[in-house]
Amino acid sequence: MPRILITTDYLRPGDDVDQYLREHGHTTVHLPMTGRRDPEELAAALDGIDAALVANEPLTAEVLSRASGLRAIVRTGVGYDSIDIDTAGKLGITVSNLPGINANAVAEYTMGLLLATARRLVQSAVGVAVGGWPREDGHELRGSTLGLIGYGAAARALIPLAQAFGMGVLCTTNVPAAQRTDDPLVRFVDLPELLSTADYISVHTALTKRTRGLLDASAFRRMKPTAVLVNTARGAVVDEQALADAVRTGQIAAAALDVVNEEPLTADSPLRNVDGITVFSHLAGQTAEARAAAGLEGAAEAVAALAGHPRFAVNTHLLPHTRPARVDG
Structure with missing residues (x-):
């Protein structure tokens, strides 16, 4: 009977996801991730495991190389930068995410x-x-310009909300023009133009080698002194020291960050x-609705x-072979 490790912290023994997996003939092992976890502990937890439903576990090459029976990893969210997909591919382990599963929540x-x-709500409440x-x-947001870095599902879900508040929308993306939604109210521009034009800049791009540290000191120098940065994507897209310097010196006005490079x-x-x-x-993707959908979709x-x-x-393009199913003896 295949064994599935579940580390996503909001999934619990006996819940709908647990029942779904058991009804499909699988055994579940729960080890919720509630903070940083030692690689040794994670490697030990994966011993004898066939598949894993994970949150942001650091599934490094060292950890994966010791998971001899592992055949599948499912990230119960969108980003999968915490997983070494190259090593997983070489080992025949499929890595899946759940594209768009929490787009509405994030938007x-x-x-x-x-x-x-814009309304300084946190400062008021703290005061x-x-x-x-x-x-x-x-x-007021009305009449201002929102710049989107990335054109994924969350960014696309945000566009009509921003437009309802009377904001103009710019977007910079590597998505080919033929694959973009035909929306005359969104203007696609390159990154330098977006940085220099937008009043609010919202990050929605995946973390890759290209985007790591994308918003650095040179990027902040391009931005308006009244500009605000919002990041609900990945912390490492932003050079945190450069951001702190930019806000402290008045190079930009403010930043609201839901993600940071090292969490907590x-x-x-x-x-x-x-x-x-x-x-x-x-917390961007953490709604009851998004969690329920992600849990069941991840289990499926x-x-x-x-x-x-x-x-x-x-990572199907990286899979040289498929591991045989583990035989219980």
Whole structure:
């Protein structure tokens, strides 16, 4: 009977996902990820496991090389940069994500960050909590320009929300023109133009070698001094020291970050204690609706992958062979 390790923290023994997997003939092993996990512990947890439903576990080459029976990994979300897909491919392990599974949740959350930053909601609430009564002016979103870095499902879901608030929308993307939605209200531009034109810049790109550190000191120098950065994608897209310097010196106005390079935020992070930078705890995709959908869709993908028919594998081009099923003895 195939064994499936579940590390996504909101999936629990006896829930719908657990029942689905058991009804399909699988044994489940729950080891919720609630913080940083030692690689040795993770490697040990994968011993004798056929498939894994994971959150942001660091599935490195060292860890994967020790998971001799592992045949499939399913990320219960969109980003999969924490998984070494090259090594997984060489070992015959399929890696899947769930594209678009939390797009609506991320879009609504991003809109919330835009509103909160424009109207200084966090600063007001904190001020009241410590005995003050802050009354600084905020800004309206109407008439401003939103720049989207990336054109994935979350960015596309954000566009109509931004337009409903009267914002103009720019987008920079590597998606070929033939594959873009025909939307005359979105203007596609290159990154330098977006940086210099947008009032609010929202990051929705995957973390790759090309995008790691994409928003660095030179990028912030291009931006307006009144510009606001919002990041709900991956922390490492932003050079955090450069961002802290840019906000502290007034090169840009503010930043609202749902993701950081190392999570939870470290005590020595350059993002701490910078007036104008607000860090949240990676909540963009965390709604009850998105979690329910991701859990069940992830379980279905794990079942399909173990049957040799993954629907959302991101590394099929790297698979030289397929591991034989483990025989229980």
